[in-house]
Amino acid sequence: KQEVTQIPAALSVPEGENLVLNCSFTDSAIYNLQWFRQDPGKGLTSLLLIQSSQREQTSGRLNASLDKSSGRSTLYIAASQPGDSATYLCAVVDSGGSNYKLTFGKGTLLTVNP
Amino acid sequence: NAGVTQTPKFRVLKTGQSMTLLCAQDMNHEYMYWYRQDPGMGLRLIHYSVGEGTTAKGEVPDGYNVSRLKKQNFLLGLESAAPSQTSVYFCASRTWTGAGELFFGEGSRLTVL
Numbered sequence: 001k002q003e004v005t006q007i008p009a010a011l012s013v014p015e016g017e018n019l020v021l022n023c024s025f026t027d028s029a030i031y032n033l034q035w036f037r038q039d040p041g042k043g044l045t046s047l048l049l050i051q052s053s054q055r056e057q058t059s060g061r062l063n064a065s066l067d068k069s070s071g072r073s074t075l076y077i078a079a080s081q082p083g084d085s086a087t088y089l090c091a092v093v094d095s096g097g098s099n100y101k102l103t104f105g106k107g108t109l110l111t112v113n114p
Numbered sequence: 115n116a117g118v119t120q121t122p123k124f125r126v127l128k129t130g131q132s133m134t135l136l137c138a139q140d141m142n143h144e145y146m147y148w149y150r151q152d153p154g155m156g157l158r159l160i161h162y163s164v165g166e167g168t169t170a171k172g173e174v175p176d177g178y179n180v181s182r183l184k185k186q187n188f189l190l191g192l193e194s195a196a197p198s199q200t201s202v203y204f205c206a207s208r209t210w211t212g213a214g215e216l217f218f219g220e221g222s223r224l225t226v227l
Contacts, residue, residue, distance in 0.1 A: 032214050043204060044218040051213055089157075093214055100145050100164050102216065106156040 002027045004092050006105035013080055014113050021075040021108045023090035028068045031093040035064050035075050038087045038107070047088075048075070052095060080112045116140050120205050120219035127195045127226045135190040135222050137205030143217075144210045146188040148172075148180065150201040151221075157204070163188055164210070195226045 003026045013019050023033070032051045036044040048057045048064040050073065056065040063076040077084055087107040094101040118139045127133055137146065148160040159172030161180040169180045177199060179191045188207075192199060205219040 034216055036218075043220040044206075046215060046217070049213055049215050091216065093216075099210060099214065100162065102147070102159075104157045 002030075002092060002094055002101065002103040004090060004103045004105040006088075006090060006108050008108060009106070010109040010111070012111040012113060015080060015082060017080050017112075018076070018078050019080055019110070021077070021088050021110070023073040023075070023105055025071045025073075025092045025103070027094065028071050029095045030068065031095040031099045033064075033066055033073050033093075034091045035062075035073075036089045036091065038089060040086075044089065077110075080110075082112045082114050085110055085112050118205055118207055118217050118219040120203075120222045122222060123220065124223050125225070127192075127224065129196060129226060131195050132191070132193050133195065133224075134192075135203055135205075135224075137188045137190070137207075137219060139186055139188075139205075139207040139217070141207065141209070141217065142185070143207035144185075145208050146182065147206045148178075148188065148190045149204045149206065150174065151204060152201050160190065160203075192224075195224075197226045200224060200226045 005024045007022050034049045035047040038044050050057050050066040061078040066073045087109050089107040091104045121136045144165050147162045149157045158174045160178050163169050163182040166185040181189045203222045208216045
């Protein structure tokens with residue numbers, strides 16, 4: 001059974017700092033990995049999706065990497081801003097005949113202080 | 115492009131009442147999911163569907179029923195609501211090929227008194 005862990009559960013940084021959020025998974029046979037952002041009381045917004053054949057994806061100040069062999073993904077946020085404060089979740093889709101199966105981590109609560 | 119639309123967005127029920135949450139997607143996605151999100155519990159899968167006419171149980175299916183009579187719609191029903199079903203419910207959909215990106219609805223906040 002796939003298990004997804006996000007460490008740390010909470011992170012507080014000063015504005016302008018570069019930071020890394022971590023996502024680890026136990027079964028490397030994945031179809032894709034997706035990072036989401038959730039603001040308090042809101043839905044989940046997709047940030048980046050990395051397919052199993054890819055190593056990284058970039059969007060603006062965000063860069064997500066994937067290392068299937070070690071079962072890890074990182075989300076790098078450059079020059080953090082108070083508006084980046086939110087909960088960040090990663091989700092893994094299993095490969096093959098089970099590619100309907102999604103497993104979410106519990107998220108990292110990020111606070112960027114002005 | 116509406117994406118994934120959930121209705122209603124808010125609802126208050128009394129214990130024992132029934133209701134249906136509707137999820138509609140206009141992206142021709144095969145897979146659809148219903149999750150609930152509670153503080154400290156993360157997202158928990160209630161039911162899912164891999165195609166029109168199919169449904170399957172997730173990790174917390176008790177007290178809920180689902181139907182997918184049309185490919186674009188996935189209904190979540192509560193036959194006899196209980197206070198433990200107070201939660202925020204999210205619907206999501208994705209295709210089984212290509213990138214397989216998951217799209218979420220905005221959520222439905224349900225309170226059972």
